[in-house]
Amino acid sequence: MAANGTQTDHAPEFAASGRRVIEIETRGLEAVAARIDGAFSAACRLVLDCTGRVVCTGMGKSGHIARKIAATLASTGTPAFYVHPGEAGHGDLGMVTDADVVLALSYSGESDEILMLLPVFRRQGNPLIAMTGRPQSTMAREADVHLDISVPEEACPLDLAPTTSTTATLAMGDALAVALLEARGFTADDFARSHPAGALGRRLLLHIADVMHTGDDIPRVDKDASLGDVLLEMSRKRLGMTAVVDVDDRLLGLFTDGDLRRTLADEGVDVRATRIVDVMTRTPITIDSDALAVEAARLMETHKINALLVVDGARRVVGALNIHDLLRARVV
CATH class of the missing domain: 3.10.580.10 (CBS-domain)
Structure with a gap:
């Protein structure tokens, strides 16, 4: 509010801030894209060889991204579901079988709730794919395959709210899903069978x-x-x-x-x-x-x-x- 009581027009500042965020996140995605290499291929092979499902897990914002990755995998031919790491330690681990692959997300690679589950996964024989922003973290070292999602900076000016890092994690999940879709020869008809409801299902199924x-x-x-x-x-x-x-x-x-x-x-x-x-x-x-x-x-x-x-x-x-x-x- 200006001194005379009128509202100040912040529109130019808003637009500049929005463009800055997109530019920072674009640079983060470019950095991650440059690291899609043999580890990414190894992760794809682990999932393709899996006779069970992909169990996605993560805490906080990483948990929200893990849910989305699980949904994308499931709708594109790779059976997957999300397990909350906190609830897993109180009974939900019963949903994970020895035929499943675990995809764990934590930018720090030190999420206590996930670290507590690693020995269980190891004893059960579940291959572990970890997405972290720290290659030297505990999760990265314990994983069968580590996917490096580190970014130069967060878009948050305080460098506190996960922004660029969550975008990069989601993009890595999309990259996995699409690479697996192509490897499986997944078709539009296959997609329609998992999307029977709504406009998408009608467009793909109605003859x-x-x-x-x-x-x-x-x-x-x-x-x-x-x-x-x-x-x-x-x-x-x-x-x-x-x-x-x-x-x-x-x-x-x-x-x-x-x-x-x-x-x-x-x-x-x-x-x-x-x-x-x-x-x-x-x-x-x-x-x-x-x-x-x-x-x-x-x-x-x-x-x-x-x-x-x-x-x-x-x-x-x-x-x-x-x-x-x-x-x-x-x-x-």
Whole structure:
């Protein structure tokens, strides 16, 4: 507050402070990236050879980062979970089996709660991967593999709050997860199976067959139908279009609401006499029933259309859908 009682504008100072933090943390990440070497590869091999899970643990801010790393590993093909080191000494160690690998996080490498657990892990035969900022620390010396996450400085001007160091630790965890994902050949379909809920799951799991209209709900007419017949079919099925098919249900063309407006703009058009084969679109955009629903949304956006016909390998019409079907399915 200024002397006259008005509030001082600190916006330039805020922005400069924010940029300074990003610059410091960027330098920290560059320092850690330069140390991704044989130890990192050894950590990856330990996890790939593990027949159990990765048990992530850490205290305080390192604990929050350990939770996130466990979640990232689990969602990208490496079974993992978080154990609080304080609770582990009071019964939660029962969750850790002799088939598991332990990933322990502590920037100092001297967290008492974790050090107390090391003899237990050693007796049980759990390989230990330690992430610390001090290569000479107890945890670093006791670990089977040590990943050095030391940074030049914290972004906190007091050099007290973990900032650059936690960012570097999280980035190292992401590096592990992605390297393991690639080594396992983890695919988008694998990812979808562990993310069935929410928008992400719908985009990766929902197929055209799950949302399309089938059977008698598909608007269709034969090639000899009049424009009047088409209007009735489009009104009944309410998808804003109709397929034009031959006697074997193979697709010959498409007629949409937009085609109707353009056709009726011609004052010489006789609705009863005009045959649909003369005004239909002969090469419509179509899709396969096995495609993802999100692919239908992409096609509609690319081609500026609101509906699609679904055809099989013989060009028989097996379904139809419009943008409202995708909206109801929350694909878009």
